[in-house]
Amino acid sequence: MPELPEVETFVRNFRPGLVGRRIVAFESHWKRNVRPREQVAARAMRGKQIEAVNRRGKLIVLHLSGGKVVLIHLRMSGRLEWGEPGAAEPRHVRAAWRLDSGRRLLLCDARKFGRIWVADDIAAAVGTLGPEPLDPHFTASALAARLAGRRRQIKPLLLDQSVVAGLGNIYTDESLFYARIHPLTRSDRLAPGQVRRLHAAIRRVLRTAIDRHGTTIDWIYPGGRMQRELAVYGRAGEPCRRCGALIVALRVGQRGTHVCPRCQPAAER
DNA sequence: TGAATTGTTATCGT
């Protein structure tokens, strides 16, 4: 569930408590999800200072003194919490970084799908990521270039992190709605104007969602306000805010997908 | 109780 806006919100909320702090210890018994294995990762992090905290796609990136990076992917149900001395321990703690401030940074994850890497750089851990959709270099023509030569359905293509980094199910559906593109449309059938609309929609949706601190739609991610403003996601059977037609749920690439049948006419085959 | 949930990867087919 955490997509780019939710990850960005975590980064902004936790950055002040992290930058400049030193990692005293790393504790985890999350064998399957920590790379390299816990003791090796712990040794690489111990004593290092956190010099910067930022985001790349859906990854949280801690830049450590000495040059290594710690990458945290929240996947479906991960979230960051502070472990305060004397406070009750949150549920589902999978990893903890003890800091010289006396606090612990906790990665909590009910479903255990999250991941932690300690690596020399992002590419070494997760391979190639597509451009940041909010970066100035991500222009409409840059998007068009990334779609060129592909003939996949547009929705799975947008979910592919090597095409654009950071979009997940919610914001892909929202972006396609504002661009008035049906999610099954083949990418090579998009007119230049549609690509420009899609580019603008992606940036508009992500910027708005960051401003609202992300989307809270269930118990997993608290604190967001974007759910009030979603146009299609999770609104099956409700009227389209633009035209009044009823929002339809369908399945695209194994994913729950939401469209306005009038605003997003199905691509003819 | 089992259906729903998601990003990634493995696998199958074209």
Place this chain on the structure above:
DNA sequence: AACGATAACAATTC
């Protein structure tokens, strides 16, 4: 062979 579609997987909640 490269790409696209699909299945599988992790584990939990309601």
